[in-house]
Amino acid sequence: xxxxxxxxxxxxxxxxxxxxxxxxREYGLRFDLSRLGAICVKGLTIAPRGGNPPxxxxxxxxxxxxxxxxxxxxxxAFIQNELPFLRKYDVKIIANLSGETVAEYAELAGRLxxxxxxxxxxxxxxxxxxxxxxxxxxxxxSAAAVTRAVxxxxxxxxxxxxxxxxxxxxxxxxxAEAAGADALSLINTLLGMRIDVNTRRPVLARGVGxxxxxxxxxxxxxCVWQTAQAVKIPIMGMGGxxxxxxxxxxxxxxxxxxxxxxxxxxxxxxxxxxxxxLAAYCARQGFTRAADLxxxxx
Amino acid sequence: xxxxxxxxxxxxxxxxxxxxxxxxxxxxxxAGQFAHILCGPENLLRRPISxxxxxxxxxxxxxxxxxxxTSWLAxxxxxxxxxxxxxxxxxxxxxxxxPPTLLVGGGAGVPPMVYAxxxxxxxxHAVTGFRTAGLAMLLDDLNxxxxxxxxxxxxxxxxxxxxVDAVCRRLMGETAYARVLACGPKPMLRAVAAAAAEFDVPCxxxxxxxxxxxLGACLGCACRTxxxxxxxxxxxxxxxxxxxDAGEVIW
Numbered sequence: 001x002x003x004x005x006x007x008x009x010x011x012x013x014x015x016x017x018x019x020x021x022x023x024x025r026e027y028g029l030r031f032d033l034s035r036l037g038a039i040c041v042k043g044l045t046i047a048p049r050g051g052n053p054p055x056x057x058x059x060x061x062x063x064x065x066x067x068x069x070x071x072x073x074x075x076x077a078f079i080q081n082e083l084p085f086l087r088k089y090d091v092k093i094i095a096n097l098s099g100e101t102v103a104e105y106a107e108l109a110g111r112l113x114x115x116x117x118x119x120x121x122x123x124x125x126x127x128x129x130x131x132x133x134x135x136x137x138x139x140x141x142s143a144a145a146v147t148r149a150v151x152x153x154x155x156x157x158x159x160x161x162x163x164x165x166x167x168x169x170x171x172x173x174x175x176a177e178a179a180g181a182d183a184l185s186l187i188n189t190l191l192g193m194r195i196d197v198n199t200r201r202p203v204l205a206r207g208v209g210x211x212x213x214x215x216x217x218x219x220x221x222x223c224v225w226q227t228a229q230a231v232k233i234p235i236m237g238m239g240g241x242x243x244x245x246x247x248x249x250x251x252x253x254x255x256x257x258x259x260x261x262x263x264x265x266x267x268x269x270x271x272x273x274x275x276x277x278l279a280a281y282c283a284r285q286g287f288t289r290a291a292d293l294x295x296x297x298x
Numbered sequence: 299x300x301x302x303x304x305x306x307x308x309x310x311x312x313x314x315x316x317x318x319x320x321x322x323x324x325x326x327x328x329a330g331q332f333a334h335i336l337c338g339p340e341n342l343l344r345r346p347i348s349x350x351x352x353x354x355x356x357x358x359x360x361x362x363x364x365x366x367x368t369s370w371l372a373x374x375x376x377x378x379x380x381x382x383x384x385x386x387x388x389x390x391x392x393x394x395x396x397p398p399t400l401l402v403g404g405g406a407g408v409p410p411m412v413y414a415x416x417x418x419x420x421x422x423h424a425v426t427g428f429r430t431a432g433l434a435m436l437l438d439d440l441n442x443x444x445x446x447x448x449x450x451x452x453x454x455x456x457x458x459x460x461x462v463d464a465v466c467r468r469l470m471g472e473t474a475y476a477r478v479l480a481c482g483p484k485p486m487l488r489a490v491a492a493a494a495a496e497f498d499v500p501c502x503x504x505x506x507x508x509x510x511x512x513l514g515a516c517l518g519c520a521c522r523t524x525x526x527x528x529x530x531x532x533x534x535x536x537x538x539x540x541x542x543d544a545g546e547v548i549w
Contacts, residue, residue: 019516020511020515020516021515022514022515022516022517025514025515026511026513026514026515026537027513027515030513042517050531050532051517051520051532052520053520053522054507054508054519054520054521054522054532055507055508056508056517056518056519056520057343057508057509057510057516057518057519058508059341059342059343059367062340062342063342064342064343064510066510066516066518068516068517068518068520071517071520071532213342214342262342264511264515265342265343265344265510265511265512265516266336266342266343266344268383268511268513
């Protein structure tokens with residue numbers, strides 16, 4: 001089940017998605033984090049962020065909207081307090097970072113890669129903040145500028161997280177690849193909204209939020225498939241993975257690894273079931289290595 | 299954790315009494331803790347429901363049918379299996395020694411007071427408030443566990459007419475309580491906290507918010523609280539709460 005992902009060896013191709021797993025402490029009480037392929041930590045910014053007012057979550061048909069707004073203790077607190085905890089486990093740590101300017105992305109990349117994380121995940125696709133975030137992810141030139149700045153400051157592989165809220169995801173993917181991205185992760189959430197018809201108010205305090213869960217999975221499969229045609233760098237596929245079959249779907253579409261996110265809220269041990277199930281799927285389909293699944297779409 | 303449905307009864311229209319037998323020995327919960335319950339294949343997220351009572355081999359949850367999740371739960375039949383994460387969150391302080399505790403439950407906030415009364419070994423006094431007599435529930439349970447139970451209703455159709463905070467003020471004038479434990483709608487909690495503060499009685503309140511993971515990881519169920527060093531912060535209802543010291547809460 002081991003795979004090499006942008007030069008980082010993962011014991012299996014299953015990660016947990018940023019924002020759904022905190023810094024691992026809560027799930028670490030429930031299972032051994034060393035069983036995971038990788039942990040994409042909660043999105044980090046230079047200064048601590050309080051996040052958005054509640055309500056922040058709303059359920060939708062087979063999905064959920066969130067508007068957490070990058071609440072996090074800041075990069076320094078992560079390096080001092082959270083990274084040493086995560087380092088006690090035999091699991092690759094992928095630091096997710098968000099800036100409001102290109103310079104902030106570069107500074108975060110320098111500090112996090114110096115602190116010894118295994119990989120960076122550059123969030124240019126958060127729909128829940130006013131400045132930065134998604135703004136960098138919808139335009140190829142901006143995506144390239146952020147990627148280049150991060151690449152210049154990082155001594156670990158750089159993965160750029162793409163948004164599905166774009167006209168052509170392959171355009172953004174090619175721009176990130178040309179600017180030096182070592183890998184891509186997709187998809188971030190789809191911008192959505194729910195309205196309470198009785199109060200005639202939005203359900204989320206901020207009005208809009210990011211849609212995740214099984215509802216978005218077909219969009220994720222399509223985005224991974226389109227992106228895999230457009231670039232040579234590896235893809236971490238995510239979006240509504242609940243089961244091993246869902247993970248296999250993303251890998252067949254072209255992903256080299258997958259991440260489990262919202263499924264954790266339904267079943268905290270979902271990633272472990274995906275890992276075990278994916279091994280069983282490989283055996284059933286006659287694949288000797290998980291890596292052979294990537295792009296094995298007929 | 300899996301549990302088998304022992305019984306499901308409709309206590310009054312719209313409120314259900316679910317009794318479960320855990321499939322494995324489970325920890326004795328604190329009053330005010332909750333279970334995060336999976337509500338069938340159609341509902342993605344679990345539903346947080348406060349523990350109403352716990353006995354050897356039996357967990358009891360009393361909930362109102364509000365949306366698709368609780369409707370699914372209200373259709374369970376004896377012998378069926380329910381998947382829950384339990385016990386979660388920070389509970390109430392329930393100390394049976396020393397002066398009595400005053401329990402305050404409003405509407406759907408009454409159920410956790412039953413278990414609080416049990417943990418207080420029959421020493422607690424209780425105040426319950428309902429919008430109207432038809433919405434009352436669990437009064438027999440509280441009467442069996444508390445030497446004093448006061449009831450009021452917004453429209454006067456049951457007990458005293460008015461809100462629970464007025465009753466709390468009267469009782470706090472008569473008895474020196476160790477603390478006040480409250481669960482109910484936010485305006486009620488705020489009023490009860492204000493009343494407790496007037497009498498200088500410590501007060502704990504149980505808050506509600508839409509929840510994601512229920513474990514403290516996703517930061518979905520934020521509520522505004524006072525920061526330790528001054529200013530304000532967001533706390534997690536699922537992990538830092540659902541029970542908070544009333545003084546921590548920014549109303």
